Amino acid sequence: MILICRLEGIRRGGKKMEKRGGLSDLSKLPFHLAYASLPNNNTRDWNSTLQVQWISYSRLLFSTSSHLCQIYHMDVVAGLRDLLRPLILKMTPHDCRILGSTQEMISDNLESQAFCFHADKELLRQPRIVRVGLIQNSIALPTTAHFADQKKAIMQKVKPIIDAAGASGVNVLCLQEAWMMPFAFCTREKRWCEFAEPIDGESTQFLQDLARKYNMVIVNPILERDVNHGEIMWNTAVIIGNHGNIIGIHRKNHIPRVGDFNESTYYMEGNTGHPVFETAYGKIAVNICYGRHHSLNWLAFGLNGAEIVFNPSATVGELSEPMWPIESRNAAIANSYFVGSINRVGTEVFPNPFTSGDGKPQHSDFGHFYGSSHFSAPDASCTPSLSRYRDGLMISDMDLNLCRQIKDKWGFRMTARYELYAAMLSEYLKRDFSPQVIVDPMLHKRP
Numbered sequence: 001m002i003l004i005c006r007l008e009g010i011r012r013g014g015k016k017m018e019k020r021g022g023l024s025d026l027s028k029l030p031f032h033l034a035y036a037s038l039p040n041n042n043t044r045d046w047n048s049t050l051q052v053q054w055i056s057y058s059r060l061l062f063s064t065s066s067h068l069c070q071i072y073h074m075d076v077v078a079g080l081r082d083l084l085r086p087l088i089l090k091m092t093p094h095d096c097r098i099l100g101s102t103q104e105m106i107s108d109n110l111e112s113q114a115f116c117f118h119a120d121k122e123l124l125r126q127p128r129i130v131r132v133g134l135i136q137n138s139i140a141l142p143t144t145a146h147f148a149d150q151k152k153a154i155m156q157k158v159k160p161i162i163d164a165a166g167a168s169g170v171n172v173l174c175l176q177e178a179w180m181m182p183f184a185f186c187t188r189e190k191r192w193c194e195f196a197e198p199i200d201g202e203s204t205q206f207l208q209d210l211a212r213k214y215n216m217v218i219v220n221p222i223l224e225r226d227v228n229h230g231e232i233m234w235n236t237a238v239i240i241g242n243h244g245n246i247i248g249i250h251r252k253n254h255i256p257r258v259g260d261f262n263e264s265t266y267y268m269e270g271n272t273g274h275p276v277f278e279t280a281y282g283k284i285a286v287n288i289c290y291g292r293h294h295s296l297n298w299l300a301f302g303l304n305g306a307e308i309v310f311n312p313s314a315t316v317g318e319l320s321e322p323m324w325p326i327e328s329r330n331a332a333i334a335n336s337y338f339v340g341s342i343n344r345v346g347t348e349v350f351p352n353p354f355t356s357g358d359g360k361p362q363h364s365d366f367g368h369f370y371g372s373s374h375f376s377a378p379d380a381s382c383t384p385s386l387s388r389y390r391d392g393l394m395i396s397d398m399d400l401n402l403c404r405q406i407k408d409k410w411g412f413r414m415t416a417r418y419e420l421y422a423a424m425l426s427e428y429l430k431r432d433f434s435p436q437v438i439v440d441p442m443l444h445k446r447p
């Protein structure tokens with residue numbers, strides 16, 4: 001059963017929920033709840049904030065915070081559109097564009113969620129609201145299919161999702177790590193190198209058209225073949241501007257050497273530093289997958305002025321799922337920027353079994369890529385995650401003014417004592433470094 005009600009004043013942890021719509025006890029609700037929420041008694045914001053959510057009760061409790069009080073979701077469950085029609089009729093054209101077009105384009109297998117992070121109103125600056133999108137997806141064909149067919153099928157699969165993002169007014173969109181291929185780096189087989197592309201190759205050209213069409217910045221994470229440097233490979237994000245131009249690239253800084261993540265067989269540590277790309281919609285950066293375990297990597301993007309850092313990833317449940325909700329959220333807090341975390345979905349099975357020298361029996365798949373893409377904000381709020389199993393599009397509006405507001409409030413940049421750490425690191429890098437350990441003189445004495 002689906003109920004539609006309107007909730008207001010949603011607070012952190014769901015502790016305070018004033019309701020409208022005649023529902024007094026949320027615990028009596030059916031497991032699934034579709035609702036529309038409005039900002040606190042504020043009709044002024046009606047145009048941009050009528051939102052509809054299809055959400056489980058338990059997720060509702062965990063998902064809300066003071067800066068995340070509008071939650072909306074355009075699910076495509078059959079019949080929901082009819083139920084929502086009275087609400088759609090009340091919307092302005094702007095809202096209809098978001099809900100209507102998204103509904104039209106998304107298939108039953110695609111989950112879509114949308115959120116909004118607010119900042120306080122300022123006297124001297126206008127809000128800087130940017131609509132940001134994340135796409136997670138499984139591969140489209142078995143890994144045994146012809147490579148050209150695999151690539152074409154992935155593009156065909158992702159295109160309607162990008163169209164949905166574009167039609168929903170997304171300004172900046174990020175795809176998952178190496179989205180144009182299966183994540184075959186577990187196998188150590190070199191034939192997968194055929195998927196590598198130059199920076200301005202097939203997938204960039206494909207996305208350039210869409211960037212132009214939707215006036216959208218697109219982050220395109222690929223396996224790069226560096227044609228000007230001996231055809232070597234990198235794990236690269238190409239930043240495509242909203243005019244379809246290539247703004248620049250970033251190459252993955254930290255290459256995993258854990259479990260089946262045998263990526264070092266294919267590419268080296270990146271050589272692009274920590275670039276921040278000033279786009280039409282804000283300053284963005286990309287911390288590719290395993291880089292999220294390295295707090296200095298996050299820090300460097302922050303020091304270069306990033307307002308949104310994307311973390312396009314490919315990681316499996318057995319290895320990293322307990323870390324996933326924590327690391328990027330912590331980075332958003334520590335560095336006063338927004339983070340968009342993306343992980344692919346599904347289990348990719350490869351033709352030949354492999355091992356990774358860890359004593360485990362040979363196997364033919366990487367494990368389950370658990371999706372769970374989400375956004376984190378500098379004020380410690382975060383969205384719920386997309387599904388562990390389904391393709392998904394997550395959209396969030398975010399007022400980038402929140403970054404400076406949180407910097408002003410917490411002053412982490414002022415209290416950071418960078419000079420202490422610069423000195424410590426330069427000592428540590430010396431060959432004759434010895435750790436600063438003060439031994440208890442009693443430690444080795446007999447009692």
Ligand SMILES: NC(=O)NCCC(=O)O
Binds near residue numbers: 290291319
């Ligand atoms: N793609 C990638 O770097 N994965 C490494 C595993 C992880 O960091 O969870």
